[in-house]
Amino acid sequence: MNAANASRKHRLWPVFVMPVLVVIAAAAWSGFWFYAASQVDQTVDAWRAREAASGRNYDCAKRTVAGFPFRLEVHCKDATVELKSQTADQAAIAPLTARLGDILVVAQIYTPKLLIAEFKAPATLSQHGQPVMVVNWSIARSSIVGLPGTPQSADIVFQDPAIDHVAASVQTPVARAKQVELHGRIAENSRPDHPAIEAVLELTGATIQDVHPVLTAPFDADIRAIVHGLKDVTPKPWPVRFRELQAADGRIEIKQSRIQQGDLIAIAAGSLGLTADGHLDGELHMTATGFEKVIPALGIDKMLEQGVPQATLDKVAPGVKTKDIDNLFGALDRAIPGLGKAVRENANVGVTAGLNAIGQEATLEGKKARSFPLRFVNGAIFIGPLKVAQTPPLF
Incomplete structure (x- = not known):
C-alpha cells in the first residue's frame, strides 16, 4: 500500500513543474518590463539633451509609461517643441514654439530600437x-x-x-496635401565618419x-536624393549642417524626381552643391511632357497679355519690371495701332517656340516631350536663359 502511494506521488510531481516554471518566467518577465520602463525616463532625457544641442527643445506637461507586458508606451500630454536657428534667417528672430496635442511613442520589448510614434493634431x-x-x-505617424x-x-x-x-485671428491657407511622406536612412556602404543619407519625399x-x-x-511629387x-x-541645427556640407564640398x-500636375509630367536628375553664402548651385537634366503648357504654368503668358502687379511679376519672372513690359507694348501700339495687342496675344507662341529651341526632343512615358537643363545659379533657377524662380539661402 505504501509502495503504491509512493509510486503515485512520484508520478504527480511533474504536473506541478510547468506551473512553477510559468510563474518564475512571468516574474522574471515582469521584472524585466518594469526595469525597462524605469529606463525610459533616462533614455528620453538623453535624447532630449541631444536634440536641445541642435536647437530643438522638447517638453511634456505630463509623461506616463504603460503597455505591460509586451510593449512600452510612453504617453506625452501637452507636448511643446521650441525651434531655434532651424533656418538661415531664424537666428536673428525669436524662436518658434510648437504646441501639440498628445504624442504616443510605442516600442516592443523584443524590438527596443524601433520606436513608433503617433501625433495628435493640431499643432500651433x-x-x-x-x-x-x-x-x-x-x-x-x-x-x-x-x-x-x-x-x-x-x-x-x-x-x-x-497648414x-x-x-489677427484670421487663418489663411498656406499648403494642403492628401498625403506627405518623408523617409531617410543611412546609405549602404557609407562610412561612419562620412555617412551618406538617402532621402525620399513623396507628395500626393x-x-x-x-510661392509660385x-x-x-494640385500636384504629385516623388523626389529621391x-x-x-x-x-x-x-x-545639429539645419544651417550648421548645411554649412558643414558646403565646407566639405x-x-x-x-x-x-517625378512631378505630375494634370497632363504635365516632368522628371529630373542631377547634382546640386552649395555656394559660400548658402545658395543652391548646380544642374539637373529635366525631361517634360506638355512642354507647350510650361509657359502658362509659369504665368508668363498672363504677364504678357495684361498688366499685373509688380509683386506677381517678381514671382513669375524675377528681375523683370512691369514698366518695361508696358513701355515695350506701348511703343508697338504707337508705331502701328493694334500691334501691341497682337503681340501680347501671340507672345505665348513666340516664347514657347524659343524655349522649344532649348534641349532636344524626347519621349516620356509614351508621350512627346523635351529634354533640357534646369540650372541653379546662386539660388536662381533657370530654364535655358529664362529665370523662373529664386530659392532662399540654406544658411
Whole structure:
C-alpha cells in the first residue's frame, strides 16, 4: 500500500513543474518590463539633451509609461517643441514654439530600437507668444530605428495635412496635401565618419500658396536624393549642417524626381552643391511632357497679355519690371495701332517656340516631350536663359 502511494506521488510531481516554471518566467518577465520602463525616463532625457544641442527643445506637461507586458508606451500630454536657428534667417528672430496635442511613442520589448510614434493634431506655432501658424492632419505617424544610439532610419507620414497662416485671428491657407511622406536612412556602404543619407519625399495632391503660381494647382511629387559630404549624423541645427556640407564640398545628388500636375509630367536628375553664402548651385537634366503648357504654368503668358502687379511679376519672372513690359507694348501700339495687342496675344507662341529651341526632343512615358537643363545659379533657377524662380539661402 505504501509502495503504491509512493509510486503515485512520484508520478504527480511533474504536473506541478510547468506551473512553477510559468510563474518564475512571468516574474522574471515582469521584472524585466518594469526595469525597462524605469529606463525610459533616462533614455528620453538623453535624447532630449541631444536634440536641445541642435536647437530643438522638447517638453511634456505630463509623461506616463504603460503597455505591460509586451510593449512600452510612453504617453506625452501637452507636448511643446521650441525651434531655434532651424533656418538661415531664424537666428536673428525669436524662436518658434510648437504646441501639440498628445504624442504616443510605442516600442516592443523584443524590438527596443524601433520606436513608433503617433501625433495628435493640431499643432500651433507661436512667436513672441502669438500664434503665427496652425498645422492640422487626420493621421500622423513616425518611426525611428537605431535609438538611443545613432539612428539608422527615420520615417514620417502625414495624411490630410493642412497648414494655415494666422494673422489677427484670421487663418489663411498656406499648403494642403492628401498625403506627405518623408523617409531617410543611412546609405549602404557609407562610412561612419562620412555617412551618406538617402532621402525620399513623396507628395500626393499637394498645393502651395504664395510661392509660385505653378504650385497653386494640385500636384504629385516623388523626389529621391542622396546627401554626400556629411561628417556625422548627430543632431545639429539645419544651417550648421548645411554649412558643414558646403565646407566639405558636399553634394545633394538627385537620383530621381517625378512631378505630375494634370497632363504635365516632368522628371529630373542631377547634382546640386552649395555656394559660400548658402545658395543652391548646380544642374539637373529635366525631361517634360506638355512642354507647350510650361509657359502658362509659369504665368508668363498672363504677364504678357495684361498688366499685373509688380509683386506677381517678381514671382513669375524675377528681375523683370512691369514698366518695361508696358513701355515695350506701348511703343508697338504707337508705331502701328493694334500691334501691341497682337503681340501680347501671340507672345505665348513666340516664347514657347524659343524655349522649344532649348534641349532636344524626347519621349516620356509614351508621350512627346523635351529634354533640357534646369540650372541653379546662386539660388536662381533657370530654364535655358529664362529665370523662373529664386530659392532662399540654406544658411
